[in-house]
Structure formats: C-alpha cells, structure tokens
Amino acid sequence: MLKTIAALGLAATLALGVSPAALAAGEKVSVITPFLAAIATGEMIEAFKAKAAEYQWSVDVVDTAGDMAAFASRVEDATTSGAKAIVLVSVDPAQIQDQVDKAKAAGVPVITIDGAKNASSVLNVTSDNYALGETMTKFLFEQIGNKGNIVRFFYSAHPGVHQRELALDDALKANPDVKQVADHYVAVPGQVDDSRAAMDAMLLANPGDGAINAVWAAWDEPGIGAELAITAAGRKGIIIAGIDGNPQAIELIKGCTPYVGTVRQGFGEMANIAADQLNKILAGGTPDKDELYAPVELITRASLGVTCN
Amino acid sequence: MTRTNLNRFGTLIAFVVLCVGFSIASPTAFATPANAFNLVQQMATLAIVATAATLVMTISEFDLSVGFSASLAAVICFVLFGLGYDVWLAVPAALLVGIVGGAANGVLVARFGIPSFVATLALGTILSGFAFGLSGGQSLFQKVPDAFKGLARGDVFGIPVLGFWIVLVLGIAAFVLNQTEFGRRLKAIGGNAQAARLAGLPIVRDVIVTFAIAGGLSALAGLLLASRLGSVQHTMGEPLLLPAYAAVFIGTTASPTGAPTVAGTLLGVAITGVMVNGMTIVGVEPFVQRILTGVIIIVAVLLRRVGRAQ
Numbered sequence: 205m206l207k208t209i210a211a212l213g214l215a216a217t218l219a220l221g222v223s224p225a226a227l228a229a230g231e232k233v234s235v236i237t238p239f240l241a242a243i244a245t246g247e248m249i250e251a252f253k254a255k256a257a258e259y260q261w262s263v264d265v266v267d268t269a270g271d272m273a274a275f276a277s278r279v280e281d282a283t284t285s286g287a288k289a290i291v292l293v294s295v296d297p298a299q300i301q302d303q304v305d306k307a308k309a310a311g312v313p314v315i316t317i318d319g320a321k322n323a324s325s326v327l328n329v330t331s332d333n334y335a336l337g338e339t340m341t342k343f344l345f346e347q348i349g350n351k352g353n354i355v356r357f358f359y360s361a362h363p364g365v366h367q368r369e370l371a372l373d374d375a376l377k378a379n380p381d382v383k384q385v386a387d388h389y390v391a392v393p394g395q396v397d398d399s400r401a402a403m404d405a406m407l408l409a410n411p412g413d414g415a416i417n418a419v420w421a422a423w424d425e426p427g428i429g430a431e432l433a434i435t436a437a438g439r440k441g442i443i444i445a446g447i448d449g450n451p452q453a454i455e456l457i458k459g460c461t462p463y464v465g466t467v468r469q470g471f472g473e474m475a476n477i478a479a480d481q482l483n484k485i486l487a488g489g490t491p492d493k494d495e496l497y498a499p500v501e502l503i504t505r506a507s508l509g510v511t512c513n
Numbered sequence: 514m515t516r517t518n519l520n521r522f523g524t525l526i527a528f529v530v531l532c533v534g535f536s537i538a539s540p541t542a543f544a545t546p547a548n549a550f551n552l553v554q555q556m557a558t559l560a561i562v563a564t565a566a567t568l569v570m571t572i573s574e575f576d577l578s579v580g581f582s583a584s585l586a587a588v589i590c591f592v593l594f595g596l597g598y599d600v601w602l603a604v605p606a607a608l609l610v611g612i613v614g615g616a617a618n619g620v621l622v623a624r625f626g627i628p629s630f631v632a633t634l635a636l637g638t639i640l641s642g643f644a645f646g647l648s649g650g651q652s653l654f655q656k657v658p659d660a661f662k663g664l665a666r667g668d669v670f671g672i673p674v675l676g677f678w679i680v681l682v683l684g685i686a687a688f689v690l691n692q693t694e695f696g697r698r699l700k701a702i703g704g705n706a707q708a709a710r711l712a713g714l715p716i717v718r719d720v721i722v723t724f725a726i727a728g729g730l731s732a733l734a735g736l737l738l739a740s741r742l743g744s745v746q747h748t749m750g751e752p753l754l755l756p757a758y759a760a761v762f763i764g765t766t767a768s769p770t771g772a773p774t775v776a777g778t779l780l781g782v783a784i785t786g787v788m789v790n791g792m793t794i795v796g797v798e799p800f801v802q803r804i805l806t807g808v809i810i811i812v813a814v815l816l817r818r819v820g821r822a823q
Contacts, residue, residue, distance in 0.1 A: 271752035273555075273742065273749065277789070301744070
C-alpha cells in the first residue's frame with residue numbers, strides 16, 4: 205500500500221512541477237541543451253524565452269547536464285510530442301544526426317543557437333567563432349608585446365570553442381616569440397573550479413617571474429577560475445583574456461584584476477535573431493540564411509573607461 | 514490484494530501508475546506507438562549497463578568503471594573507423610578492450626583484495642584517460658560505416674533494433690544467473706563469500722569472469738550508444754553510471770529477497786526511462802525532474818526496507 209501511495213504522491217508532485225509554459229496556449233517550442241549550467245547558454249535560453257513570450261509560444265526547456273545520450277532522447281521526445289519547432293542550444297547537431305534527421309522527416313524544424321550548420325536543420329545563429337578567437341588572441345598578444353609565455357584553457361568538444369582554438373593555433377604560428385607553456389582541457393560542468401585547480405598547478409609548475417605572461421581562456425569561465433588562482437597566489441605580471449562577455453569577467457576587468465579583456469558575444473542578440481527567424485518559419489516562411497551571425501564587441505579596460513595603476 | 518502481494522508487486526504497480534498517469538496527462542504524445550518506440554530505444558543502453566551492474570552486484574561488488582568502459586570502447590571503434598578499418602575489426606576490438614578492462618578490475622579485486630569501489634574507480638579513470646587521449650577531446654563523427662549505424666537504428670517489423678538487443682542481452686543474463694551452475698555460484702559468492710570459499714567454489718576465477726562480462730557489456734552499450742547517436746565524445750558513457758545503479762536499486766524493491774535480479778533491473782530501467790520521458794513530454798521543469806529522480810530512488814529503497822520490516 206505504501207508503494208502505491210508513494211506512486212500517487214509522485215504523480216501529484218509531477219502535476220505541481222509542470223511548467224506554466226507547458227500549460228499555456230500557443231505554439232509549443234522545445235528548447236534543448238546539454239549545457240544549461242554554462243552562464244552563456246543560460247543567458248541565451250532566458251533571452252529566447254522572453255522573446256517567445258512576446259510571440260505567445262509555449263516553451264519547454266530541457267537540460268541534460270552534459271549527457272549526450274539523454275540529449276538525443278529528449279530530441280526524440282520533442283519530435284513525437286507535437287512540438288512545432290526544436291531549438292538546440294550550444295551544441296553541434298551533427299552529434300545527434302539521426303535524431304535531427306528524424307525531426308526533419310517529421311516536419312519539425314530544428315534551429316540551433318551557438319551551434320553549427322547542418323543539412324537537417326534550417327538555421328544556425330551564432331557568432332563567427334574563429335573571428336572571436338582571432339580578435340581575443342590578437343588583443344592578448346598585443347598586451348604582452350607579441351612576446352612571452354601563455355597557457356591555454358580549451359574545450360574542443362564544443363564546435364564553436366574549437367574554432368577559437370584554431371584561431372589561437374594560427375596566431376601562435378604567426379607569432380613565434382609567443383610560446384604556449386601549458387594547456388588544460390576544461391571539465392564541464394564545474395569549469396570554474398576545475399580551471400582554478402589547473403591554474404594552481406600551472407603556477408606551481410612555472411614559478412618564476414615571466415614564466416607565464418598570459419592566460420588564453422577559450423571562454424570566460426575558465427578565465428575566471430584562472431583569475432582566482434592567480435590572485436590567491438599573489439602572482440604579478442600575468443594577464444587573462446577570455447570570450448563571451450560574461451558579466452563576472454566584465455566586473456573583473458573593471459576591478460583592475462589580471463583579467464584584461466573579453467570579447468562579448470551577443471548571446472541575447474543570437475536568441476532574439478533565432479526567435480525572429482523561427483517566427484517567420486512557423487508562419488510558413490523560410491529563414492533569411494541558413495547561418496546568421498550576431499555582432500561581437502571587444503571589451504577592455506579602455507572600452508569600459510577604467511584606468512588602473 | 515494482500516500486503517505480501519503489495520510488497521512484491523508494489524514497484525510494478527508504481528510503474529503502471531506512472532504510465533497511466535502520463536497517458537492521461539498527455540494521451541496524444543505519451544501513449545503513442547511512436548513514443549513507445551522512442552522509450553525502447555532510449556532505455557536500451559542503460560538496460561545493458563544496468564545488467565552489467567546487476568551481475569557485479571550479485572557477487573556483492575560494485576563496478577564504477579562501466580561508464581568509462583562504454584566511452585573508451587566507442588572512442589576506439591570510431592578511431593579505428595577514422596584509420597580506415599571496417600566494422601568487423603573495429604567492433605570486436607572495442608569489445609575486447611572492454612572485456613580486458615573488466616578482467617583487470619576482477620584481478621585487482623579478487624587477486625589483490627582491493628575494494629571494488631577503489632579498484633574500479635581507479636581503473637575507470639585510467640580508461641577515461643585513454644579515451645580522452647585517443648579522441649583528442651573532440652567529438653568524433655566522421656567515416657562511420659552504414660553497417661555500424663545499423664547496429665542500433667531502425668526497426669524490424671516495427672520493433673526497434675535496440676529492443677532486440679535488450680531481449681538478447683538481458684535474456685542471456687537472466688538465463689545465466691537463474692539456470693546455470695555459474696549463476697548459482699555467483700549468488701552463493703554474493704550471499705556469503707566466506708561460506709562460498711569454504712565450500713571450495715572458484716571465487717577468484719568467478720569474480721574475474723564476472724567483471725570481464727560486465728566490462729564487455731559496458732563496451733557493447735557504448736558501441737550501441739555510438740551507433741544510435743552517430744557520434745562519440747570521450748565522456749559519453751559516464752552519465753550512465755548513476756542511472757544504472759539507480760535502476761538496479763529500484764529493481765531490488767521488486768525482488769522477493771531484495772537481491773538484484775535482471776527482471777527487477779529491467780523494471781528499474783523502465784521506471785527511470787518512463788519518468789524522464791514522461792516528465793519531458795508533460796513539460797515538467799528541469800529542476801523538478803532532477804529532484805523527482807532522486808526522490809524516487811530514495812523512496813524505492815526506503816519502501817523496500819519498510820516492506821521487509823513488515
């Protein structure tokens with residue numbers, strides 16, 4: 205009897221947990237990501253939800269916490285549960301090609317935000333990730349006089365992040381006086397703590413002044429972790445730059461910490477563009493292009509009007 | 514229905530209640546053949562990994578390397594595809610790595626007396642290092658032969674191919690555990706290892722073989738997952754670990770003795786699969802999904818204890 209009561213209790217709890225969006229009227233749009241814990245991904249999804257509210261869509265958000273098998277399963281669920289569109293955030297649809305193909309075959313349009321172009325999706329809205337990496341790397345190298353030692357924090361599993369890494373690789377070839385003395389593949393989720401631990405180790409392994417001149421962070425959160433380690437160790441002469449325009453990173457830049465720059469991706473802009481294009485698609489139209497870029501902006505102490513001694 | 518029957522069939526009743534509840538909540542999406550097809554596909558790899566966990570738990574040990582083995586097998590297979598090897602070489606090679614890794618776990622536990630929690634976690638970490646190194650940390654999805662994709666995609670007479678894998682693997686495991694001398698020895702070892710040793714059972718050999726089978730099953734699950742997705746990430750199998758053991762624990766609540774069984778594990782897999790699938794379809798908030806998944810595991814185990822006490 206206890207088990208039956210428990211099952212009924214769970215069913216009641218389920219009913220209480222049903223999102224208001226799921227009960228709302230309007231077109232049902234499924235937003236699915238494996239990386240909701242990342243600040244940038246969360247920002248994109250919140251911006252998309254806000255825009256979707258204007259269009260009176262019912263939005264279900266699903267996070268699989270890095271689990272790609274669950275991610276594929278949830279795309280299947282969305283396809284069969286009557287979603288009018290599927291929005292994939294921060295992931296390359298080629299990683300679940302079969303599920304994306306099935307959605308297309310079922311007539312459910314798939315769009316990606318911060319993802320990659322794919323034959324079975326109708327649109328990808330992103331930043332030009334190579335250009336992001338190129339902009340940040342050029343700035344960072346200039347800050348150290350195009351000479352010195354850097355460490356790299358990277359995450360090649362993300363297609364956009366990998367493009368930034370390729371930009372760094374090209375810049376290192378073009379600037380032989382800049383040497384990469386260490387690198388770290390960042391663990392996701394838990395990226396800030398993981399990066400701090402890695403930076404702690406790098407500082408111990410490279411103890412002398414000038415042994416490390418700069419930290420190249422493929423996105424801001426590893427850079428924030430590195431900043432924590434550098435500040436705690438009291439090491440001077442090391443600067444950090446990242447990508448995303450994370451609010452915490454901007455505060456660190458304002459605060460005259462080792463964090464000197466970030467390239468702001470227009471995450472809100474991406475989500476807005478995606479929602480506007482999806483509105484066209486749901487009305488029977490087609491997107492302007494199969495890939496659209498949101499504008500980017502280099503944020504530095506100078507651009508923020510901050511002077512540090 | 515008597516209290517005994519409620520205790521025995523309560524977990525099954527809970528599963529039925531969940532299915533009925535989701536069917537009422539979303540009759541046009543949950544209670545459809547297309548969703549049943551999805552559910553079978555989604556449960557298959559977890560069912561196989563959970564079966565590996567069941568075998569190891571039968572001898573009262575844990576294998577924390579199952580997810581890492583699954584990842585490494587998939588990575589090895591895709592790396593071999595990238596080097597131009599065909600499916601007939603890549604798949605057996607990947608399975609062999611899983612079996613060898615599992616056997617190594619067994620040796621560490623049975624021969625050297627290292628607690629299985631420690632041994633399998635350590636070896637799993639080593640396996641994850643190889644998977645990371647071989648993949649370069651990147652997602653692999655190129656040069657995948659169609660024959661490989663066919664391992665886990667599509668259907669036969671409307672039944673998902675992965676459904677046949679569930680029947681095949683779990684059927685063999687259930688037969689081995691319940692109908693063979695080897696299976697009875699495993700239960701004896703799990704019930705009282707000291708008594709089994711005094712009775713002259715080949716404990717060291719059986720433990721090594723059990724871990725080797727678990728490694729092979731984990732590798733198979735990784736390959737089927739890779740076939741289903743068409744891509745491989747070096748961490749892809751790791752999220753299978755906790756749901757697999759959750760499924761086994763839920764399954765023990767359906768067992769008259771509280772011991773892990775293949776049928777109980779399948780029920781546990783089905784409950785966890787239906788929970789996640791149903792909550793997604795109904796539109797339950799992601800944070801509630803996580804809370805409920807944890808709650809159901811605790812409730813299941815507590816109810817088992819209450820049932821036993823009664």
